[in-house]
Amino acid sequence: MDVLNLMRRHGIQPTPQRLAVAEHVLSARAHLTADRVWERVRRKCPTVSRATVYNTLNLLVKKGLLRTQILKEGTVVFDSHVEAHHHFVDVQTGRIYDIPWNAIRVSGHAALRGFDVREYQVILRGRRRAK
Amino acid sequence: MDVLNLMRRHGIQPTPQRLAVAEHVLSARAHLTADRVWERVRRKCPTVSRATVYNTLNLLVKKGLLRTQILKEGTVVFDSHVEAHHHFVDVQTGRIYDIPWNAIRVSGHAALRGFDVREYQVILRGRRRAK
DNA sequence: TGGCGGAATAGACTATGTCTAAAACACGAC
DNA sequence: GTCGTGTTTTAGACATAGTCTATTCCGCCA
Ligand SMILES: [Mn+2]
Ligand SMILES: [Mn+2]
Ligand SMILES: [Zn+2]
Ligand SMILES: [Zn+2]
Numbered sequence: 298m299d300v301l302n303l304m305r306r307h308g309i310q311p312t313p314q315r316l317a318v319a320e321h322v323l324s325a326r327a328h329l330t331a332d333r334v335w336e337r338v339r340r341k342c343p344t345v346s347r348a349t350v351y352n353t354l355n356l357l358v359k360k361g362l363l364r365t366q367i368l369k370e371g372t373v374v375f376d377s378h379v380e381a382h383h384h385f386v387d388v389q390t391g392r393i394y395d396i397p398w399n400a401i402r403v404s405g406h407a408a409l410r411g412f413d414v415r416e417y418q419v420i421l422r423g424r425r426r427a428k
Numbered sequence: 429m430d431v432l433n434l435m436r437r438h439g440i441q442p443t444p445q446r447l448a449v450a451e452h453v454l455s456a457r458a459h460l461t462a463d464r465v466w467e468r469v470r471r472k473c474p475t476v477s478r479a480t481v482y483n484t485l486n487l488l489v490k491k492g493l494l495r496t497q498i499l500k501e502g503t504v505v506f507d508s509h510v511e512a513h514h515h516f517v518d519v520q521t522g523r524i525y526d527i528p529w530n531a532i533r534v535s536g537h538a539a540l541r542g543f544d545v546r547e548y549q550v551i552l553r554g555r556r557r558a559k
Numbered sequence: 560t561g562g563c564g565g566a567a568t569a570g571a572c573t574a575t576g577t578c579t580a581a582a583a584c585a586c587g588a589c
Numbered sequence: 590g591t592c593g594t595g596t597t598t599t600a601g602a603c604a605t606a607g608t609c610t611a612t613t614c615c616g617c618c619a
Contacts, residue, residue, distance in 0.1 A: 310565080310566080312565095312566065314566085314567070315566090330606085331606080331607080332605085332607095344568085345567085346567060346568045347568090347569090347607095348568065348570095348609085349566080349567055349568075351607070367498060367499065367500065369498065370496075370498055370576095371502075371576075371605075372605085372606060372607090373501055373502075373607090385540070385545070388546070400539075401534060401535070401536040401537055402534070402536050403532060403533070403550055404532070404533045405532040406550065406552060409516070409527065409532075409552075411556060411557050412516050412525070412554060412555075412557065413554045413555045413556070414516070414552045414553075414554040415519070415553055415555070416552070417551065417552040418550070419534055419537065419551075420548060420549060420550075421537060421540075421543065422545075422547050422548065423546035423547070424543075424544040424546070425543060425544070426542050426543065441585095441597085443585095443596095443597065443598085445597085446597090462575080462576080463575075475598090475599085476599095477600070478599090479577085479578085479599065479601095480599075482575095482576070482577075483597085501607095502574075502575070503575060504575090504576090
């Protein structure tokens with residue numbers, strides 16, 4: 298998947314900085330914080346500023362290539378997996394794992410009186426077991 | 429419900445500041461941020477410090493009288509409702525609503541291979557409808 | 560070559576939360 | 590009552606996440 302063309306098709310003017318950010322965050326399987334992205338991207342592109350990383354991540358979210366998730370205290374994480382899915386948080390390590398949408402079934406949310414539910418997810422916490 | 433005795437029974441030395449914080453947060457139906465608690469408590473107890481409010485809230489959490497929830501970007505909220513339940517977040521107003529545990533049924537979480545699930549909840553987002 | 564508009568940059572600024580060091584307080588021993 | 594000790598409170602420093610602003614930079618075209 299060509300990140301450059303992906304950006305163009307979503308109406309994002311590609312610049313070297315934006316490309317570096319997008320390539321890193323879109324290929325990551327992890328749920329990264331903005332500052333963690335900045336850390337990593339600076340290795341390849343040492344002059345990139347913090348503001349540009351934040352601006353690019355927010356732009357990717359606005360254009361639908363990325364999602365934010367509120368899973369940890371104090372910081373948002375960026376998720377390249379934009380389709381609906383659930384999350385498991387390891388309470389010891391802080392690691393976040395994706396849980397496929399149909400691994401878990403939720404029922405009753407449509408019957409809630411007075412609530413217009415647009416989206417939902419299950420957030421599970423515990424310990425990852427040794428494989 | 430006597431907050432003073434509740435604190436004693438949970439091994440919390442009651443002080444005027446702790447009592448003011450506990451009485452406010454435990455009787456609140458809302459999901460309050462620490463600084464919002466500070467704002468309110470200062471009206472009754474103008475000399476209470478920010479550090480004491482944070483310390484007391486964290487102590488109440490440690491003693492099991494209060495829970496933290498990660499539902500909004502950038503801040504934790506304190507929930508006096510400590511039993512398991514779900515949450516609905518109004519995306520327009522930011523208001524958080526409690527959803528009773530058995531209003532929603534979740535299945536499949538026990539079958540997840542490699543994950544030792546200790547707790548879970550459903551987080552729903554959308555708009556509260558006019559009653 | 561010069562001008563224009565968008566993008567990038569450094570750093571200021573705000574907000575949330577923790578930590579530290581000093582002062583205040585509670586309480587029992589004398 | 591005074592003292593000593595441990596606990597609590599306090600102000601403010603500090604750390605971190607995130608936004609904003611003013612300036613510089615850069616690509617493009619007249
Ligand atoms: Mn971050
Ligand atoms: Mn707060
Ligand atoms: Zn995810
Ligand atoms: Zn709640």
